[in-house]
Amino acid sequence: MTCDFIFVLLAFWFVNFSLRGLPGGVKALTLPLIFLLTVINIIIYWIGGLYNTLWAFTGTREVLQIGFVTLIASGVDLAIGLIIQNRLRYVQYIFVWITLFMFALALRMSYRLLRYLRDWLSARSRRAHRRVLVVGADEYGSILVSQMQDGRLALGTPVVILDDNRLKWNKRVHGVKVYGGIDKLGKVVRIYSIDEVVVASPNILHDQIKQIYDTAASFGCEVRVSQGLEDSLKMDFTGPLTLRELDLNDLVGRKEVQIDIDEIRGYIEHRTVLITGAGGSIGTEVARQVALYDPARIILFDWYENLVFELLNDLKLKFHKGIEFCVEIGSVQDKACLTRLFEKYMPSVVFHAAAHKHVPLMENNPSEAVKNNVFGTYNIASMSEQYGVERFVFISTDKSVNPTNVMGATKYLAERVVQTLAKGAQTRFACVRFGNVLGSAGSVIPIFRKQIKNGGPLTITNKQMVRYFMTINEAGALVIEAGSMAQAGEVYILRMGEPVRILDLAFQLIRMSGLEPYKDIDIIETGPRQGEKMYEELQRSEETMTNTRNPDIMMCENVAENKLDLAALFTQLDDALHRSNDEIKQTLQALVPGYQIDDRSWSGDV
Template sequence: MDFKINRWQFILMIIDLHLVALSLYAALQLRFDFAIQQPYLALYFQQVIPLTILAIAIFYLLGLYRRLWQYASIGELALIVFSVSIAYIHIYLYTRFFVQPFPRSSYIIAWILSIALIGGTRFAIRFLRRTNNNCHSECETRVLIVGAGCAGTMVLKELQNHYYARLPKPVGFIDDDKAKERSIIHGVKVLGPRQDIPQIVETHNVDEIIIAMPSAPKDEVREIARICSKLPVKVSILPGVYEILSGDVSISKIRPVEIEDLLGRQEVKINLTEIASYLKKETVLVTGAGGSIGSELCRQITRFQPDTLILLDHTENSVYDIEMELQKRNLPCEIIPVVADIRDRKRIDLIFSTYNPTVIFHAAAHKHVPLMEANRTEAIKNNIFGTKNVAEAAHKYNAKSFLLISTDKAVNPTSVMGATKRIAEMVIQITSRKSNTRFCAVRFGNVLGSRGSVIPLFRKQIEAGGPVTVTSPEMTRYFMTIPEAVQLVIQAGAMGEKGEIFVLDMGEPVKITDLAHDLIRLSGFEPNKDIHISYTGIRPGEKLYEELLTNEEGNKTTKHTRIFIAKATDMTTIGFRQEMAHLSKILKEDLMSHNSHFTEIFQEKQWIKDTKVTHFPIKQLER
């Protein structure tokens, strides 16, 4: 045991030494109606020093001096009662068996007095500390807590017990429960429901709002976050219900409200048993493992105990980053980094023959719409023929399952990127007809925070002082968070059988201009006042509105409420091979001549008029 004593502990020991001595003396006075008999008074002066030293020693051994009393609460009071009780048991036994004892009732009176005096000094320390901090009103941060439940109460206690350069002063709670209205929790009043937040912020000069509702539905938290984000105050949130379950609610868990909170939806529920059954002890290959989706796939796949995880990407730095991240976690599975290009058919064949992956997640793709309009041949080689290489290798080496990451831009495509992803879907549908491998594709929209997506771009523009560029005021997109999309992708992989295209429920589409306004406010600025929004016009290949299904595809429900199945293509295998051969020929001629043989998108072709998925969208790629 460490017997080092700091100055503050020594001061408390001296105070307790006097309090125990005073308690014993007062107990004798009370026992004899303030007329102590001379023998007992002499006995008191004879024994007071050894008895008080005995008490202080017991207090120290029980940890009474290791507590931070400026944060004293019920737990500390219980420790005081316990320590004093043990001390007086030892005092009684010592005087009973080794020296002349005091009257028995005096021990009980002294015990009560010691608890009152020692406990009183500890809570006085807390009171004086808080009073001293409250005197510095010029540096207070006035905090409004949304949610007067367990989490809100614990956040309040954290704010009251922690001290910073700018001192937090909780001014009230917000809660929709009418039974709590006007009630007081730890000295702080419940001021009203969420509708009153703007008025309360103004009348109480609130500097910061903390949303403490980790167990509330996402749509409810999103509504409150939207209300708060429009106010000229800092807005923070306590994420996740796990803090309540573990009791770990602390200032460190509170973070600023992010754009993801405003676009939040009900939490994705996945079937862990079903997923574990097809990933456990398998050799899993993730292409595009260094990308936003690929890297998150790798992180989540490791939860389900694969035997081996192969990280394939054509960019060495990306592979290195995700490999180092996973290695730090000391995972039981083997991590194999592979630098390769999916367009290199021989290299892909060698990787499959060497490692024999049984489950493949194909996330490697060129995805930037305007960029691919200017680099069409690269999109075709990577998204179509790269996918074909990996899919055929999976079939050749008898992989158990293959899942393609697709996009909503593959529906009625107006862009090269969308057309190549639609053909990639057809590649796995056609390949599934001849294979025992379970092929499927998952189609979803924009992913918040992924590389090249709109959120990182907006953040950089805001940091630079603006303007924030939006293509059109009417531009809308579907959005998901990266973890949410990946969880549904992994779930769909457990359901795939024969070339299905799974469509993820993306919720309601969001206007990009609304997204820009919200992000500017969350950054502490006023849209079109501090940071301007400029409209640049729709870029090549872009749509105003994205779709998840064509009219002809329809959708079929699955056992998962967030996953649907699009109708498979009716194109014949022979017809598909002919179209692919024609596309390959045009591609080779284009690369050899350095002159583009592709005609303008949709020119002289029925694809723009006929959205049936039975058609091969090759002419969209021609220039």
């Protein structure tokens, strides 16, 4: 209030001073009148609520409030001048209002600015004491160091750089020494008392990121990574660079799958695309990636309305370019429902992701696995052929190879059903087979994260168990790319890289949570679950892999050439569905080469 009093006095003095030497006989305001008007203005400010507002959060509403209150005050000033016949020129009262408004606004904005500067300087002071090691002495690393030094990137102080290029060793980047190669990380962290490691070179992300993380974590250092090379090349380097915290995809994932955008757009653009199981992890990702290629319509088909409803809202928020998104609730087991669906939309492309995939649950419910995974696949695939669908992509699993469980056995039969329907059909069919998807619903990683959140322990079935993993983006890209290659029921497989031990995943997730395995979080071994294998396979012995136009995708050759007698197959399965679980499994064993029934019971543990 005191500051306002001073500023209002200054405003009237400034306007009063501007009258000197002007013609027209207008008298300057007397000093008593200036004090009177100042007091009146302060009262109006108080009535207008300028003294009961938190100016640290000043926004548009508060600016308008200041403008309105000062306008009222200026009007009252003019009225008083008219009454006592001691006034300024009319036009100068506009100048009075502008001056009052600017002074009042500047006073309140300065409070917010000073608070912001205090917080910024405090945060910068704290960060300045953090000692940062930069991995990568390339252009990106140079910009990163420069931005940390000039304060644009408030991360800390860069004290040393590592790079595997020997020509850069013992050189300096903006005064920061390139100490040596990445193999010196542990030594350098100890010598320089490093608090944080920043991986600046995008080329390092996929080759040595796990080594960097393991070493840094052993010293208690945080790790951040740059954006991918593709993103960094498009960046405006005049602004602060964007870094992110390390996630599990960096440790387990591989180089991003390269896809042929033109080929994909050629079969999706301006067409109607149907995705079954759209509410699931894979179906959701396929829907999001398909939308990038400008289809006319995407039909989201699922039996569980909540998940697909959330997906619909997400897609509508993200895509505003004329794509029609439709939700249809139903089951692939319901032929009448599928008939109505195809007659209503006449889709050109079908991605079939609907399936029961939980291994232990399907061991206890083999009839549901058969109905959904085998009969459901036949229903949607045969309907696609009947209604002239151009391309059909079936999403399979590595568990279909030499299966040891009901889920894998039913997926094997579903593959064979698609291959049989593909022979001589106008529709181009393809099967896509891959391993576990990081973070998908029901997979081990969300279970581990929940167990860590609850304080442990983490439960693994066997410490030597290994699995192939891929990211959800890779899975979606593979499925869509396979659609562009589809011809006659071929099986396409992603190059999965090396399998990962489940125990190693557990260690990494615990450490990424800032905890230590066996110290903060225990890990216990529960024994293999019913139907579970120690390791998964991507191909059967009679299958050989050949390259495709995409180096990341292989095609299985020598896939069983003989057509199934579908009528006989479904008669056997339908008859088994009216019997016990054991008899259903025995029927599957007779139909699926290499399938051995697992007699272990399931306790319900995941």
